[in-house]
Amino acid sequence: xxxxKFLLAVWKANLLSVMEYRISFITQVLGMMLNDFMYFAIWxxxxxxxxxxxxxxxxxxxxxxxxxxxxxxxxxxxLGNAFTLSEIINNGRLDYYLSLPRPxxxxxxxxxxVSSGMGDFAYGFVSYxxxxxxxxxxxxxxxxxxxxxxxxxxxxxxxxxxxxFWFGIISNLTNLMVNAMITFGIYxxxxxxxxxxxxxxxxxxxxxxxxxxxxxxxxxxxxSLAKLLTGAIIxxxxxxxxxxxxxxxxxxxxxxxxxx
Amino acid sequence: MKSFKKYWSIFRITLINSLAxxxxxIGRSLMIIPFMWIFYQLWKITFEAAGVATINGMTxxxxxxxxxxxxxxxLSRPALARTISENVKDGSIAYILNKPYSFLLYQFSNSMGxxxxxxxxxxxxxxxxxxxxxxxxxAPLGWFFALIALFGTWILNFCITCLxxxxxxxxxxxxxxxxxxxxxxxxxxGFLIPLSFYPPWLxxxxxxxxxxxxxxxxxxLFVTPSLELFINVLLMQFIWIAILGxxxxxxxxxxxxxxxxxxx
Amino acid sequence: MSAIEVTQLQKTFQTKRKTVGLRGSMRALFxxxxxxxxxxxxxxxxxxxxxLLGFIGPNGxxxxxxxxxxxxxxxxSGGDAKVLGFVPWKERQKLAYHIGTxxxxxxxxxxxxxxxxxxxxxxxxxxxxxxxxxxxxxxLAEAFEMQDLLETPVRKLSLGQRxxxxxxxxxxxxPKLLLLDEPSIGLDVVAKxxxxxxxxxxxxxxxxxxxxxxxxxxxxxxxxxRVIIINHGQIVYEDKVSNLKRKFLxxxxxxxxxxxxxxxxxxxxxxxxxKIGHYGVKLRFDTTKTSVDAVMxxxxxxxxxxxxxxxxxxxxxxxxxxxxxxxxxENEAGx
Numbered sequence: 107x108x109x110x111k112f113l114l115a116v117w118k119a120n121l122l123s124v125m126e127y128r129i130s131f132i133t134q135v136l137g138m139m140l141n142d143f144m145y146f147a148i149w150x151x152x153x154x155x156x157x158x159x160x161x162x163x164x165x166x167x168x169x170x171x172x173x174x175x176x177x178x179x180x181x182x183x184x185l186g187n188a189f190t191l192s193e194i195i196n197n198g199r200l201d202y203y204l205s206l207p208r209p210x211x212x213x214x215x216x217x218x219x220v221s222s223g224m225g226d227f228a229y230g231f232v233s234y235x236x237x238x239x240x241x242x243x244x245x246x247x248x249x250x251x252x253x254x255x256x257x258x259x260x261x262x263x264x265x266x267x268x269x270x271f272w273f274g275i276i277s278n279l280t281n282l283m284v285n286a287m288i289t290f291g292i293y294x295x296x297x298x299x300x301x302x303x304x305x306x307x308x309x310x311x312x313x314x315x316x317x318x319x320x321x322x323x324x325x326x327x328x329x330s331l332a333k334l335l336t337g338a339i340i341x342x343x344x345x346x347x348x349x350x351x352x353x354x355x356x357x358x359x360x361x362x363x364x365x366x
Numbered sequence: 367m368k369s370f371k372k373y374w375s376i377f378r379i380t381l382i383n384s385l386a387x388x389x390x391x392i393g394r395s396l397m398i399i400p401f402m403w404i405f406y407q408l409w410k411i412t413f414e415a416a417g418v419a420t421i422n423g424m425t426x427x428x429x430x431x432x433x434x435x436x437x438x439x440x441l442s443r444p445a446l447a448r449t450i451s452e453n454v455k456d457g458s459i460a461y462i463l464n465k466p467y468s469f470l471l472y473q474f475s476n477s478m479g480x481x482x483x484x485x486x487x488x489x490x491x492x493x494x495x496x497x498x499x500x501x502x503x504x505a506p507l508g509w510f511f512a513l514i515a516l517f518g519t520w521i522l523n524f525c526i527t528c529l530x531x532x533x534x535x536x537x538x539x540x541x542x543x544x545x546x547x548x549x550x551x552x553x554x555x556g557f558l559i560p561l562s563f564y565p566p567w568l569x570x571x572x573x574x575x576x577x578x579x580x581x582x583x584x585x586x587l588f589v590t591p592s593l594e595l596f597i598n599v600l601l602m603q604f605i606w607i608a609i610l611g612x613x614x615x616x617x618x619x620x621x622x623x624x625x626x627x628x629x630x
Numbered sequence: 631m632s633a634i635e636v637t638q639l640q641k642t643f644q645t646k647r648k649t650v651g652l653r654g655s656m657r658a659l660f661x662x663x664x665x666x667x668x669x670x671x672x673x674x675x676x677x678x679x680x681x682l683l684g685f686i687g688p689n690g691x692x693x694x695x696x697x698x699x700x701x702x703x704x705x706x707s708g709g710d711a712k713v714l715g716f717v718p719w720k721e722r723q724k725l726a727y728h729i730g731t732x733x734x735x736x737x738x739x740x741x742x743x744x745x746x747x748x749x750x751x752x753x754x755x756x757x758x759x760x761x762x763x764x765x766x767x768x769x770l771a772e773a774f775e776m777q778d779l780l781e782t783p784v785r786k787l788s789l790g791q792r793x794x795x796x797x798x799x800x801x802x803x804x805p806k807l808l809l810l811d812e813p814s815i816g817l818d819v820v821a822k823x824x825x826x827x828x829x830x831x832x833x834x835x836x837x838x839x840x841x842x843x844x845x846x847x848x849x850x851x852x853x854x855x856r857v858i859i860i861n862h863g864q865i866v867y868e869d870k871v872s873n874l875k876r877k878f879l880x881x882x883x884x885x886x887x888x889x890x891x892x893x894x895x896x897x898x899x900x901x902x903x904x905k906i907g908h909y910g911v912k913l914r915f916d917t918t919k920t921s922v923d924a925v926m927x928x929x930x931x932x933x934x935x936x937x938x939x940x941x942x943x944x945x946x947x948x949x950x951x952x953x954x955x956x957x958x959x960e961n962e963a964g965x
Contacts, residue, residue: 115754118751119740119743119751124742134541134542136542141542141546159408199736201698201733201736205731207755222542273393274389282394289401289558290404299407305400358704359704
């Protein structure tokens with residue numbers, strides 16, 4: 107599609123833009139890898155003390171964490187503005203994308219690359235490698251699962267960010283949602299009863315970003331693949347719908363503060 | 367005392383400002399609800415799997431209330447490092463220097479104004495959930511001790527985040543340092559897992575560092591208040607405030623000197 | 631076909647009323663009050679293809695709102711508009727291919743990259759061929775004298791240089807209409823001159839219509855043939871710039887210098903003496919009350935003139951006067 111050519115051009119501009127600051131780029135990447143490791147260290151402490159939780163051991167944890175990190179990294183690299191969508195809406199920057207002849211949502215969210223995403227993406231692979239359950243078909247599943255998890259995550263971010271059309275400044279809420287996704291993404295689904303599972307599949311689809319992809323990677327099953335695909339499609343649909351609904355509201359001027 | 371009035375009014379303004387977007391304030395604080403729920407699930411299973419009612423002196427009940435306190439603290443932190451680093455980077459810190467107030471005290475009043483209501487609503491929603499899950503909150507003595515320790519936490523957090531923000535004088539980008547700081551707080555502050563569950567050697571290290579005084583301190587006091595612990599925590603806080611506070615003032619003054627000598 | 635046709639365009643906003651103090655904030659939490667602002671009221675005007683139209687008015691007059699509606703970013707509360715044959719808010723993406731926008735407050739060029747990288751990206755955005763894009767860049771670089779600026783990161787350019795590149799970027803895809811919103815804001819005199827010249831030249835060469843909003847009258851004088859003055863969301867005055875000056879031009883300033891000291895009394899009825907010295911005098915008078923001939927004869931009789939300067943009031947004064955007149959009319963109507 108012609109949009110692909112356009113996207114490649116945007117991503118290229120993104121990369122050039124971040125590479126202008128070599129040192130910052132490197133500290134971001136390395137810093138993030140260190141950050142990810144330290145965060146995981148808590149779980150190492152946990153599993154050292156409690157061995158395993160209903161069959162989910164530290165090895166499974168490595169995989170879950172790995173796919174989460176890589177998916178997060180993918181979104182940061184290619185759809186970096188999904189994180190700051192609410193700010194873009196609130197400070198009028200959306201007008202810039204609206205005045206150009208390309209699909210607004212796609213243009214907006216793809217126009218930034220977060221350098222640290224490279225660190226997350228890379229660390230995910232490291233984490234997977236450390237799991238001790240490394241196989242070639244597993245690796246392929248890791249790539250597919252990472253991609254689908256990234257779709258879920260990006261869609262979720264867009265969904266939350268679009269709330270700015272109705273609620274104004276919600277950047278703090280967005281940050282919290284991101285934290286929630288990461289925090290709970292790591293928890294294995296075996297831990298939770300049905301009520302909790304519901305939350306983790308819907309309101310905060312962390313399960314679709316962590317546990318379910320991890321299951322799929324550990325062992326191929328049609329069921330987990332189906333869960334992933336369905337989740338990705340549904341959230342993508344929701345994200346696009348909510349964004350464009352909010353956009354209509356924005357265009358009618360009933361959204362945030364206007365300068366006359 | 368007149369000079370302190372201005373900081374009080376800065377605090378008041380920020381406080382009022384934090385109410386300007388009520389939807390956001392409440393929405394943010396609602397987040398603590400699923401957090402507490404899921405922690406409950408994790409620890410219930412863990413306690414069951416371990417087959418005991420008490421682990422390292424903590425019951426499921428006290429663990430949950432500990433975590434509620436810890437979450438409240440963590441979730442009400444304002445993004446001070448970023449603000450300050452931006453001020454340094456775009457030179458606007460120079461303008462603040464022209465004003466007749468102390469930059470540090472200004473930032474402190476400002477961030478406290480942002481924090482108070484957030485902490486309140488977080489604690490409110492968190493308490494409701496945890497009450498429903500494991501029972502009523504611990505005895506008032508715990509509240510009292512924790513609240514006092516909380517002030518120490520806020521001051522300590524301010525010192526550290528301010529220092530990180532000021533490092534913008536030296537480095538291009540402060541965010542990796544914020545991440546690492548936060549992770550230290552997580553690990554060594556006993557944030558996601560109560561510090562009492564850690565291997566003893568790690569506990570010793572953690573308790574010597576400021577992070578434990580920030581999270582573990584108030585949270586543990588909240589559930590197992592004891593004069594001994596209280597004094598311990600306050601002492602640690604005091605020592606670290608002295609160290610970090612003076613480092614902060616020193617670094618700030620160095621930064622200011624650098625600015626006035628070299629320009630923006 | 632006109633480039634722009636606006637009929638009875640209207641836009642009303644609802645804004646939450648912010649209350650003062652702690653109690654007010656708490657009340658606003660549960661029962662917010664709204665007030666409506668009529669930003670644009672029944673606005674109607676037309677612009678021909680290739681025309682240079684100025685849209686001038688004070689802050690809050692409704693200029694930006696109107697521009698947003700014309701670019702399709704904002705939906706009107708009422709009325710119609712057609713830009714290049716498209717209804718902006720219904721066919722925004724299609725319209726986008728044919729218009730260029732420069733917003734003084736909203737940069738298009740990527741801050742950290744050299745301008746040329748943004749140009750190449752724009753080429754892709756407007757679905758231009760790479761080769762076509764490069765040729766176009768060369769052409770624009772020459773027209774805007776930016777050859778040495780293109781490879782420098784935008785953040786290192788001065789504001790004037792950046793604006794030049796911004797305007798060039800907006801013309802990359804050969805739009806038929808260029809919308810400029812406060813393009814010269816913050817620029818120094820020389821930079822303003824540069825920009826205005828470049829815009830005028832491009833507009834002529836490529837027959838691009840230019841709609842310029844500004845509250846800098848200098849922009850108007852340099853670029854526009856026709857001007858619409860807008861205030862409080864309504865058109866207050868509409869005419870050719872030349873007419874504007876002539877109609878409101880009833881005051882003239884004259885400054886003269888003599889070869890030798892003069893001690894003549896310069897008081898003429900209806901003439902205001904601004905400055906008087908041994909060798910010269912500066913006067914101001916209303917041409918409708920005192921004839922130019924009377925003043926000039928009086929002055930030349932006083933001695934041998936060696937220097938004379940006659941000036942019109944600046945356009946700013948003219949426009950300020952128009953605002954004032956409009957406000958008085960409104961007050962009258964309100965009574």
